[in-house]
Amino acid sequence: MRVIPAIDLKGGQCVRLFQGDFEQVTVYSDDPGAVAEQYAELGTSDLHIVDLDGARSGNQDNRTIIARMASGSEFDIQLGGGIRDGETLESWFDSGVARCVVGSLSITEPDVVKSWLVRYGGDRLVLALDVVIGDDAVPLVTTHGWTSSSTSTVFECIEDFSSAGLRHVLCTDVSRDGAMSGPNLDLYRQILRRFPGLQLQASGGVRDIEDLSQLRAEGLPAAITGRALLDGKITAEEVRSFQHGA
Numbered sequence: 001m002r003v004i005p006a007i008d009l010k011g012g013q014c015v016r017l018f019q020g021d022f023e024q025v026t027v028y029s030d031d032p033g034a035v036a037e038q039y040a041e042l043g044t045s046d047l048h049i050v051d052l053d054g055a056r057s058g059n060q061d062n063r064t065i066i067a068r069m070a071s072g073s074e075f076d077i078q079l080g081g082g083i084r085d086g087e088t089l090e091s092w093f094d095s096g097v098a099r100c101v102v103g104s105l106s107i108t109e110p111d112v113v114k115s116w117l118v119r120y121g122g123d124r125l126v127l128a129l130d131v132v133i134g135d136d137a138v139p140l141v142t143t144h145g146w147t148s149s150s151t152s153t154v155f156e157c158i159e160d161f162s163s164a165g166l167r168h169v170l171c172t173d174v175s176r177d178g179a180m181s182g183p184n185l186d187l188y189r190q191i192l193r194r195f196p197g198l199q200l201q202a203s204g205g206v207r208d209i210e211d212l213s214q215l216r217a218e219g220l221p222a223a224i225t226g227r228a229l230l231d232g233k234i235t236a237e238e239v240r241s242f243q244h245g246a
Contacts (some may be wrong), residue, residue, distance in 0.1 A: 003239055004078075005039040005050040005203065007032055007225035009062045009122050022056065028230045036069050039138050039229070042239040046098075047075035047169075048051045054082025056102075063095075068109070070096035078126055080170075087104040089116060101170060103128040104143035106161065107152060114164035122167030126201070129154050131187065139187055142174060154187075158195055166190065168199045170224065176205030183211055189218055209238040 008015050010025065014032045018024035039047060049069070053061040060082060068091075070077050076215040080101030083089055089100055093181050106113045117125055131139040131154050131176050136241050139154045153161075158169060171191060173184040193199055205225040212234070215223045228234045 001220055003044050004046045004048045004222055004224045005229055006224050007035055008050045009050040012065060020174050032065055033069060036073060041236050045076055047077050049077055049079045052088050053083030055085045057080045058084055067095040080128055099124055100124050101126040101128045107143050117164040122165040126168040127166060129157055130174055130239040132174050155194055170201040170203055172203040181205050182207055183215055185218055188220055190230055192219055208233050209242060212242055
């Protein structure tokens, strides 16, 4: 299983939000590039970057920082946040970004996203499906920074995009993100049971190396962790050892 460290950018700083709330921000560093250099010591191959400003406004305000990391890093960078048109998508690929992450657009304009999958291939795009689970235990996809719920289940959404060549899905249980409450193993288990060939990335709730071990035991291809690394709950030595034993 691949461990993918995460950097969330807001105003040029490395931050974390609690459950996507812009009013609950923790600033970790004024130098995201230095954080990326620290992550390089983990022995991992991927880096997940979220442009929170872009996600909120659609403007690529952190472009210079991200482009610098993409061109000067050995990571395969996957980037999300504010990618809403083909021109922006193309420009990030030209800047050295390996994979672009698309979220709400997959619900609001699915045909556009499908056309991108067909044009660029399943390895260049990641579908970000943020999920809220109600009292009926049905995992519904949310949109627009988790402020709106759709009527589509995560399973319906994956099925719909599979015909266009979907390969990578980043799935977040909204209630777990930034809460350090553990990943939703049951949700990921259900997804992989229905779509065994999917390159599923677990996101949200990872607290420690044991959580990563449990995700690997469930057959997850990849897991994203941000806060646990930034808070030192998972150490570089633990990640290196975990990757070596993968």
